[in-house]
Amino acid sequence: MTDKITDGRSDKAEIADEPTRRTILKATGLTALGAYVGMNIPFEGNLMALAQGMSEEDIMSGKNGLVLLNDRPLNAETPAHLLDDDVTPYKHFFIRNNGFVPDSALDMDAEGWTLTIDGEVDTALELSIGELKSRFEEVTLRLVLECGGNGRAFFNPGASGNQWTTGAVGCADWTGVRLSDVLNAAGIKSSAVYTAHHSDDPHLSGDPDKEVISRGVPIEKALAEGGIIAWAMNGEPIPAVHGFPLRLVIPGYPGSASQKYVNRIQIRDQEHDGAKMTGYSYRVPAYPVAPGTEVPEEDMVVLTDMPVKSLITFPQSGAQAAAGEAMEVRGHAWSGSGDVASVDISIDFGATWTPAALEAPVNKFAWQRFRADVTLPQAGYYEVWARATDLNGVSQPPVVPGWNPRGYGNNMQHRIAMIAT
Amino acid sequence: MTGSCSKRKNVKMSKTLTGLGAGLCVSLFLAAFGATAQPVYDPMRPSMSPLAPLATGPTAQGSQAELDPKLGNLPVGPGAEDTYYQCVGCHSTAIIRQQRLTDDRWDYLWTWMIDEQGMQEPEPEIAEQILAYLKTHFSSER
Structure with a gap:
């Protein structure tokens, strides 16, 4: 089994300058999509998003009818009538990105990818995708992913962030291995409290030392039914924008708990304090507040189960x-x-x-x-x-x-x- | 529309941006003029449209605020240019244009961007002008 995904194209020469072009785009902030923010993106009838060497712009050409909320980073939601399928197809699956899509994902190149499990475990693991597939039972689960901020547009006064209406949700078939199987293989110590998820997506500021997002869940949730480490979405390698080559899917929690591009799951002896775990990110007041109230940071608690x-x-x-x-x-x-x-x-x-x-x-x-x-x-x-x-x-x-x-x-x-x- | 799309499949990667732009333009044109039915009231329309600055804006100038396409469609006004160049180093103006926040939340976001997100802090008078611009045009208070 090979971890290198190809789609049969061999025109490597054509994409040789891609990283350079992407770098320029990121540095200047010029994107062709910018002019289409707030509009429905029409389907172009091809699946360029699955091709090698694409840019972030190409991703939207594989999406049909989504409303683009932000072009950098990419964020787009799905109108309700396009979510009628039992299994949300790629073309209709919403996009919520906190940073840039890594070049390895854009190239669909999983060569050498490993997943590390460390921290409060008996035996730290470093697993290739091949080892994940061979050592653990493969499961396919149909799981809802919903952004914690879905419906934010209806709050008044406004709340900061992308103004999702109803379309930051989708339900796909995810194939991978149970998160609990992998964590138990490492051996969870009694000191374990929380997971900490890490990935390699580039930060918007360009600072290579900054993590875009690093969230986690209570260890009980990580070991509970439903959570998986996935490499396929709807029977295909996970598309670039959704987390190629590996992502977590931890259903029931805000989508941000389901780290894309995941390469390390650290087990911690305290609530994780990574990027967008603290402050006001994915947190709600510990008590009811009137609209517009300034709530002290220490009174904000982590958002866990999403509501019905x-x-x-x-x-x-x-x-x-x-x-x-x-x-x-x-x-x-x-x-x-x-x-x-x-x-x-x-x-x-x-x-x-x-x-x-x-x-x-x-x-x-x-x-x-x-x-x-x-x-x-x-x-x-x-x-x-x-x-x-x-x-x-x-x-x-x-x-x-x-x-x-x-x-x-x-x-x-x-x-x-x-x-x- | 189909013609444009199939043409795009052959566009070399280096021309992708132009190709995508053209494809979108054609499609949007047809979408706009292909619709004949009168729009029906949408019960899920937010009271303040989240994407309003593109059409009708929640700005101090009301729905007629002039947008500057050279500055990422930010509303024209004092501080627009400084705001544009300060912000687009990291993200596009699309996320700014969606906001309608209290002054306190803008103050918090400003500090958060500097402390947590690696934003370079401008000179105090520039910072003051940018914050005033944001609080004027993307506010829930005015």
């Missing part, structure tokens, strides 16, 4: 339907704690609710399909609202939940417009 949520993915908001005739409305529901108990639908602004049919997840932390037939009584404007409830009886609120300085965890009910004719 649902998204109406069909029809597209604004769709027409014949009055008096049943029409299917469908979407997905998910929860950071693992399972959703029910989804209800309203066509009268939440005055009355009707249960939707809810499918079981294919595995824990996969999103669950819901379907409901709605009949709009007479011609006019309607809104269809969806409300998921988790196994603890906790539901999505109709309004934006507790304001917090960075705008995390907004799981307000999703609403679409429907026009009855």
